[in-house]
Amino acid sequence: MSVTRCNVEDLNPSRIRTPQPPKALCLADAVTRRRRRRRRRRGDMLHLRNHLLPLLHAATSTASSSPLHLTHRLLSTAARSPFSVEHYLIATCGLTAAQARRASPKLSRLNSSSNPDAVLALLSSSAAGLDSLSLSRADLAAVVAAEPRLLRARPGTIARRIASLRGRANLSAPQIRSFLMSGGAAHLASSDVSPKLAFWVPFLGSFDMLLKILRRCNAILATDVDRVVRPNVALLGECGLGVCDIVQMTQTAAWLLTFNPERLKIVVRRAEELGVPTSSWAFKDAVCTVARNNEGTIAARMEFLRGTLGCSMDKLRSAISRKPSILGFSEKTLRGKIEFLLTKVQLETEYILQRPVMLTLSLDKRLAPRHYVLQALVEKGLIKNDVDYYSCVCFGNEHFVARYIDRHEDALPGLTDAYAAVHAGKSPAQSLTQHLKTDRYRRM
Structure with missing residues (x-):
């Protein structure tokens, strides 16, 4: 039986060569160890703070200049939150x-x-x-x-x-x-x-x-000025709008000049299809209106107006060419105004079509309150029955109050305050009729 001899030095662990890990793994392990040490230090500091702060708070009431007080300040600074x-x-x-x-x-x-x-x-x-x-x-x-x-x-x-x-x-x-x-x-x-x-x-x-x-x-x-704004200004200028017109449009619809120029070309074409001449002052309104609404909405709005007013499409287009912004109102809003003008004020459809701006005025703050005031003045014999309604609703508020309310304050006391409340939106327009039907006015 043969025995294999081995060198004792070969069994020395220090001479045994073990495979070394990659350098990246060593760096990762070092980072992990540093993070663990930082977490342990923060935990130790918080543990120390939680145990010592109650004692330090009690000690500060005895002597603010004591070493214990200074230790409290140092610990508070060291344990400061992130x-x-x-x-x-x-x-x-x-x-x-x-x-x-x-x-x-x-x-x-x-x-x-x-x-x-x-x-x-x-x-x-x-x-x-x-x-x-x-x-x-x-x-x-x-x-x-x-x-x-x-x-x-x-x-x-x-x-x-x-x-x-x-x-x-x-x-x-x-x-x-x-x-x-x-x-x-x-x-x-x-x-x-x-x-x-x-x-x-x-x-x-x-x-x-x-x-x-x-x-x-x-x-x-x-928005890029050279690639977007300047080409859009030039396009509107080609439509006949001067610089003052474009600036005026920008005051209420500056977002138009931020459109992609190709998109603005489509908007201009749709505005022209409404029958609004580019040389007309109403063309600005047409461009803004069609830019806010897609083609389907505009078509549906026109069909609604034609049916509600009971007029031909040609007459409606003529009215729209004078005030294109009426197409921007919802059907619910337009229906309320049209029904009021036809039933309460008893205006003719042709009268409304010739003056489409009335459909852009507020029903609750202008159309209805002024109608009820004029109606009361006519019933009392203070004004004649031939007053033009359109002229009255187009007056500025101060002009209307001075001409039709302040002048008759003695005959209709309290009307000024009642109208002011309605105009400010604090009372419904119908409150004017209730106000004028009181016993005081019936006796007068």
Whole structure:
């Protein structure tokens, strides 16, 4: 029997070569160990804080300058909770609790106050130099509540964009403040809008007009000027609209200029199909109306008006060419106005078709209240029965009150207050008839 001899040194564990793990796994293990150590340290600190703080709170009532008090302060600092975005928005930015709750999800990546502090310094009165806008605390709160993501932007980028608003757009510090308060904060956080402001302010005629439009349509500053806005302005100009007409349209429908140019061409073609001449002042209304409603809605609305008024399509088209915006009202609203004019006021269909603007006026605040006032004045013999109803409803409210109510206040006491309540929407129009049927008026 043979025995195999082996070297004792070969059995030494230190000489046995084990396979080494990959380098990536070693790094991953190291990261995992570091994370575990940090969690253990945080757990130990919280455990220590939970056990010592009750004793420290009791000790602070005896001597605020004692070593135990100083230990309490050190432990409180060491165990300080992580950065709270919601608390920062309330304490530093001046937002309400509800505003902070809505804004904090947009700032979830913030883990310190260093970047927001730098941005706020550029906007507030605490910063010295040309880049400061000197916003008050209330203004800062309004700006941050409107666009919280501004606090995530790089301070250097914000400073360059503010300088560009001053230099390229030629805005003063008060104008920049007004711009931010009117919705411009979102654009300051995302891009440099000074080239677009350099176009819009001269085009609209004033910076104040730009602010007015921004409150209604902030998208104009997100639209490419050269590829979208200028071609749309040129297209409307080819239809016969002057610059003043386009600016006037922009005041109520600035979103039209943000359309893709091909889409606006389709809108213009549909407006022309309504029979509204491009040279007519009503063409602006036609473009805005068809832009808000699809072809099916417009066709259904025209068929409804034809059937409700009992007229031919040619006469209806003639009325629409004078006031295309009537196609923008719902069938329910139009039905109420038409039935009131035909049954209560007893107007002829032809009279309404010749004056389609009446269908755009409020039934509860203008058409009905003025009819009931005129009816009462006729019954009392204070005015003749040949007063033109259309002229009365087209008067401004002050003119109508001065001519038909204040003049007859002695004969119909209390009518002024009753009409004012109806016009303000505090009372229904029918309350005027009930008011005029009281015993006091019957005796008179």
